[in-house]
Amino acid sequence: MSKKLFIETLGCAMNVRDSEHMIAELNAHEGYELTDDATAADLILINTCSVREKPVHKLFSELGVFNKLKKSDAKIGVCGCTASHLGKEIIKRAPYVNFVLGARNVSKITDVLHKDRAVEVDIDYDESQFAFKDFRSSPYKAFINISIGCDKQCTFCIVPKTRGEEVSIPPELIVAEVKKAVDNGAKEVFLLGQNVNNYGRRLANEKVNFTELLRRVSAVEGLERIRFTSPHPLHMDDEFIEEFARNPKICKSMHMPLQSGSTNILKAMKRGYSKEWFLNRAQKLRELVPDVSISTDIIVAFPGESDEDFEDTMDVLNQVRFEQLFSFKYSPRPLTEAEKMEEVDSEVGSDRLDRLQARHDEILDEMKSINLGKMVEVYFEELRSDGYVAGRSDNNLSIKVKGSEEWLGKIAKVKIIEVSRNVQYGEIIA
Ligand code: 5AD
Ligand code: SF4
Numbered sequence: 120m121s122k123k124l125f126i127e128t129l130g131c132a133m134n135v136r137d138s139e140h141m142i143a144e145l146n147a148h149e150g151y152e153l154t155d156d157a158t159a160a161d162l163i164l165i166n167t168c169s170v171r172e173k174p175v176h177k178l179f180s181e182l183g184v185f186n187k188l189k190k191s192d193a194k195i196g197v198c199g200c201t202a203s204h205l206g207k208e209i210i211k212r213a214p215y216v217n218f219v220l221g222a223r224n225v226s227k228i229t230d231v232l233h234k235d236r237a238v239e240v241d242i243d244y245d246e247s248q249f250a251f252k253d254f255r256s257s258p259y260k261a262f263i264n265i266s267i268g269c270d271k272q273c274t275f276c277i278v279p280k281t282r283g284e285e286v287s288i289p290p291e292l293i294v295a296e297v298k299k300a301v302d303n304g305a306k307e308v309f310l311l312g313q314n315v316n317n318y319g320r321r322l323a324n325e326k327v328n329f330t331e332l333l334r335r336v337s338a339v340e341g342l343e344r345i346r347f348t349s350p351h352p353l354h355m356d357d358e359f360i361e362e363f364a365r366n367p368k369i370c371k372s373m374h375m376p377l378q379s380g381s382t383n384i385l386k387a388m389k390r391g392y393s394k395e396w397f398l399n400r401a402q403k404l405r406e407l408v409p410d411v412s413i414s415t416d417i418i419v420a421f422p423g424e425s426d427e428d429f430e431d432t433m434d435v436l437n438q439v440r441f442e443q444l445f446s447f448k449y450s451p452r453p454l455t456e457a458e459k460m461e462e463v464d465s466e467v468g469s470d471r472l473d474r475l476q477a478r479h480d481e482i483l484d485e486m487k488s489i490n491l492g493k494m495v496e497v498y499f500e501e502l503r504s505d506g507y508v509a510g511r512s513d514n515n516l517s518i519k520v521k522g523s524e525e526w527l528g529k530i531a532k533v534k535i536i537e538v539s540r541n542v543q544y545g546e547i548i549a
């Protein structure tokens with residue numbers, strides 16, 4: 120009988136891809152098969168996120184639960200960003216954990232498995248060119264790493280300390296991965312990096328920036344859609360926005376992580392751009408791509424944020440009218456510059472978060488009727504239990520239509536017949 124692997128993945132899309140790599144390596148070299156039943160597993164992995172404090176607290180209570188329910192000889196491994204920054208402390212606090220594997224040490228998964236209490240968390244380790252075995256959780260959409268690590272020093276962010284410095288994966292390896300995914304049936308690729316439009320860092324052979332990489336990837340025959348995350352507003356130069364607008368394979372959905380609308384706070388965050396620069400970039404995008412949908416990340420109550428600073432953030436929200444908002448109350452993180460700064464009162468932070476989200480809901484309600492009756496192209500990826508198939512439009516609207524698995528992996532023209540804040544219903548036209 121094969122050995123069983125249970126894996127829980129928290130955090131961002133990079134973690135999802137790291138989990139796929141671990142699943143592939145464990146399957147190819149150790150014969151593990153996936154299970155969604157932790158009590159039946161021989162190996163339990165938690166791929167953690169450390170971007171905010173809460174999930175880190177949750178980790179230890181979750182580990183306790185897994186330790187109780189697991190088979191007596193099953194192993195537990197903690198992987199990902201929290202593994203990187205807590206390292207051996209995890210085994211101190213939870214001695215039944217068998218190994219700790221950092222976010223930049225994914226390729227060592229089959230080594231740590233056989234070492235008692237191994238801790239591999241070196242953030243200088245370079246596995247950017249490691250030839251991982253193949254596994255993808257979706258046949259329709261392929262996550263493709265284009266770089267590892269991050270060279271920015273945003274003062275709130277722990278990621279440079281968990282994923283190390285930025286190294287770009289050579290363009291020919293990326294294009295080969297894209298071709299392989301397309302040969303295996305994917306029509307869409309999702310290019311991944313902490314800071315994708317800073318692409319080109321530490322490439323040995325040639326100078327290729329992100330815009331050029333997009334051109335090369337889009338030349339792959341049979342590929343229909345390109346998405347990417349996350350770009351940085353600072354690196355959104357004209358050439359990049361123009362390529363985004365002009366290239367028909369690039370999906371018209373852009374993530375622009377604002378973080379704050381106040382130029383003073385952006386300075387304290389070391390984001391490298393001002394409120395005006397951000398507004399100017401968003402305006403250029405809306406001008407060149409009228410259908411674009413813009414999503415953003417916002418942190419409220421960063422240390423030192425005054426009422427006036429927060430009003431600047433509300434002002435940007437009102438001007439850009441983001442189609443999607445991910446918003447967070449500032450959470451102090453170890454190893455960051457902002458950790459030592461004086462915090463904003465917690466209740467003030469909660470009120471600001473409520474106000475921001477309530478205003479964004481109003482904006483969504485004002486905007487949703489614009490989509491009613493629109494024709495969009497939808498790539499169907501998911502079968503829902505209620506007789507619907509679901510997918511996304513080019514500009515990232517989530518769309519459901521009545522239908523069965525025959526639509527999976529197909530792109531169809533859909534007319535939107537019902538709209539709400541987060542999902543639209545449609546009917547297939549062709
Ligand atoms: N506190 C709150 N939110 C944070 N993020 C990153 N670090 C923190 C922090 N210390 C948010 C940012 C980032 C998203 C992935 O998480 O908005 O873009
Ligand atoms: Fe992803 Fe950042 Fe969380 Fe690490 S800390 S899993 S890079 S979101």
